[in-house]
Amino acid sequence: MVSTTTLLGLLTVVLLAFAAFGAWYARGRIETVEDYLTARNSAGGGTLTATIVASSMGAWILFSPAEAGAAFGGITAVTGYAAGSALALAAFAVVGPRIRRLLPRGHSLTEYAYARYGTAMYAYVLVVSVAYMFVFLAAEFTGIASALSLVAGVPGWQTATVVGVTVLAYTGYGGLRASIVTDTVQTVLILPLLMVSVVVTVLALGGTDAAHAAVVDAAPELLTVGSATGLEFGAYVVIAVVGAEMLNQAWWQRVYAASDEGTLRRAFLVAAVAVVPMVLLAGVFGPVAVGLGLVEAPGDASISFFLVVTEVLPDAAVIVVAVLAVLLVVSSADTLFNAIASVVTADLPRLLDISGDRLTATARGVTVVVAAAATVVGAQGYSVLTLFLLADLLAAATFIPLLHGLFSPRATSAGALTASLVALVVGLAVFPPARGVLPLAGLPAASYFRSFFGAAAVSTALTVAAAQVGDERFDLDRLDLAIRRLDDEAADDSGGEGR
Numbered sequence: 001m002v003s004t005t006t007l008l009g010l011l012t013v014v015l016l017a018f019a020a021f022g023a024w025y026a027r028g029r030i031e032t033v034e035d036y037l038t039a040r041n042s043a044g045g046g047t048l049t050a051t052i053v054a055s056s057m058g059a060w061i062l063f064s065p066a067e068a069g070a071a072f073g074g075i076t077a078v079t080g081y082a083a084g085s086a087l088a089l090a091a092f093a094v095v096g097p098r099i100r101r102l103l104p105r106g107h108s109l110t111e112y113a114y115a116r117y118g119t120a121m122y123a124y125v126l127v128v129s130v131a132y133m134f135v136f137l138a139a140e141f142t143g144i145a146s147a148l149s150l151v152a153g154v155p156g157w158q159t160a161t162v163v164g165v166t167v168l169a170y171t172g173y174g175g176l177r178a179s180i181v182t183d184t185v186q187t188v189l190i191l192p193l194l195m196v197s198v199v200v201t202v203l204a205l206g207g208t209d210a211a212h213a214a215v216v217d218a219a220p221e222l223l224t225v226g227s228a229t230g231l232e233f234g235a236y237v238v239i240a241v242v243g244a245e246m247l248n249q250a251w252w253q254r255v256y257a258a259s260d261e262g263t264l265r266r267a268f269l270v271a272a273v274a275v276v277p278m279v280l281l282a283g284v285f286g287p288v289a290v291g292l293g294l295v296e297a298p299g300d301a302s303i304s305f306f307l308v309v310t311e312v313l314p315d316a317a318v319i320v321v322a323v324l325a326v327l328l329v330v331s332s333a334d335t336l337f338n339a340i341a342s343v344v345t346a347d348l349p350r351l352l353d354i355s356g357d358r359l360t361a362t363a364r365g366v367t368v369v370v371a372a373a374a375t376v377v378g379a380q381g382y383s384v385l386t387l388f389l390l391a392d393l394l395a396a397a398t399f400i401p402l403l404h405g406l407f408s409p410r411a412t413s414a415g416a417l418t419a420s421l422v423a424l425v426v427g428l429a430v431f432p433p434a435r436g437v438l439p440l441a442g443l444p445a446a447s448y449f450r451s452f453f454g455a456a457a458v459s460t461a462l463t464v465a466a467a468q469v470g471d472e473r474f475d476l477d478r479l480d481l482a483i484r485r486l487d488d489e490a491a492d493d494s495g496g497e498g499r
Contacts, residue, residue, distance in 0.1 A: 002152040015166035022182045026174025036175035037342040043257040048267040054183035058332030066304035069286025073230025074222030078283030080234015082276045084241035089272035093265045096255040115482035116405040117413040129247045132391040137336040144329045171334045179334040186331045193324040204312040214291035222287040236452035243396035249339040397423035397455040415466025427455030
C-alpha cells in the first residue's frame with residue numbers, strides 16, 4: 001500500500017506549484033472586478049479550449065462513468081453518459097453566441113434571469129444554480145477524499161484541506177484569469193496521464209482480451225450494447241447533464257472570456273468531441289471491476305476505477321493515478337470556486353452600495369467562504385449521490401424555460417416560473433429518494449427515468465403554451481440596457497424587470 005506521508009507530501013508539492021504559478025500569472029492582471037470575474041474577451045482558441053476541457057474533466061470522470069458501467073447498465077450506460085457530457089458542451093456553441101450578442105456586458109446567468117424575467121425567476125434560478133454548483137464541488141471533494149483513503153489511507157479531512165487551501169490560494173487571488181491559465185497547464189498534464197493510466201492498467205490486466213473475458217465470465221450483460229437498463233440510464237442522464245450544465249455559471253463565464261464568437265463555437269465543439277473518449281475510457285473500468293470481483297458492496301461501484309488500479313498496478317503507478325485524480329479535482333474546483341463567487345458578486349451592486357476595490361475584495365471573500373464550506377463538506381465522507389441527482393432535477397425542470405427567453409420575445413416571467421415549478425413538482429412526485437419523504441398514493445412507480453423525462457417534458461410543454469397566451473412582447477434588445485460593467489462608476493438600475 002502507498003504510504004500516506006509519501007502521497008500527501010507529493011500532492012502538496014504539486015498543488016503548491018500550481019498555486020504559485022496561478023498567483024504569479026495573475027499578478028498585475030487583476031485591476032478591476034471585471035478582470036477578476038470575467039476575463040472578458042481575453043482567451044484565444046487554444047486557451048479557451050484547454051480551460052473548457054480541464055473544467056469539464058473533474059474527478060467525477062473517474063467516478064461517475066465507472067459507476068454507471070458497473071451498476072446502471074454497463075457499456076450502454078457509459079455511452080449515454082458520454083453523450084450527455086458532449087451535448088452539454090456542444091449546446092453552448094449555439095447558446096453562447098446568443099448570450100454574447102444580447103448581453104455583451106453581462107457576467108452571469110442570474111444577471112440574465114433578472115434582466116429578462118424579473119425578481120421572482122431570478123431568485124429561483126439563483127437558488128438552483130448555486131445549489132447545483134456547490135453540490136458538484138462537494139462531490140468532487142468527497143470523491144477525491146474517498147479515493148486517497150482507499151489508495152493510501154489518507155484521512156478525508158487532510159485531503160480536503162490540502163486541496164481546498166491550495167486551490168483557494170491562487171483562485172482567491174487571481175480569479176478567473178488564474179483559473180484559466182492553470183487549466184491550460186492541467187489539460188496538458190491530464191490528457192496524457194489519463195491515457196497512460198488506462199493503457200498501463202489494461203496491459204497489467206493481461207490486455208483487452210483478458211479484461212473482456214473477465215467481464216464475460218462474471219457479468220456478460222454489462223457488455224450488451226443497447227441493454228434496456230443502459231438505455232434508460234443513458235436517456236435520463238442526457239437530460240440531467242445537459243440541464244445542469246446550462247445552469248453552470250462556469251460555462252457562462254467562459255462564454256464571455258472567449259476572444260470572439262468564432263473562437264467560442266470552435267472551443268466548445270472541440271471540447272465536446274474530446275470529452276467523449278475520456279468518459280468512455282474511464283467508464284469501462286466499471287464492468288472490469290465487476291468482472292474481477294472487486295465490486296462487493298453497493299458503494300464500491302463509484303470507486304471502480306481505483307479498485308482496479310490498486311489491484312493490478314505497483315505502488316509507483318498508483319501514485320501517478322492519484323496525482324491524476326487530484327489534478328482533475330483541481331481543474332474543476334478552481335472553476336467552481338470562481339463561478340459561485342461570480343454569481344453572487346455580479347448581483348451585489350444592485351443590492352448594496354458597493355463598487356471598485358470593495359467589490360473585488362468582496363468577490364475574494366465570497367470565494368473564501370465557498371472554498372471553506374466545500375472543504376468541510378468534502379471531509380465528512382457523505383454520500384452526495386441523492387443531492388447530486390436532486391440538483392440535476394432542479395436544473396432539468398428549469399433550463400428550457402430559462403433559455404427560452406433568449407430566443408423568444410413571447411416568453412414571460414410568470415410562464416417561465418410556473419413551467420419550472422410545475423415541472424419540478426412532477427419530477428419530484430416520481431423521484432425515488434422523494435418517495436420516502438413524501439409518500440403519495442396513486443402515482444406511477446418512482447424512477448429516475450420518469451422523473452427527469454417528466455420534468456423536462458412538462459417544462460417544455462408549459463413554456464411553449466405560456467408563450468402562446470396573451471399578447472405580451474419583450475424587446476430582447478432591452479436586455480443589455482439593464483446590465484452594466486462592474487467597473488463602471490455609476491450604476492444603472494433602470495429596466496431589469498421582465499414581463
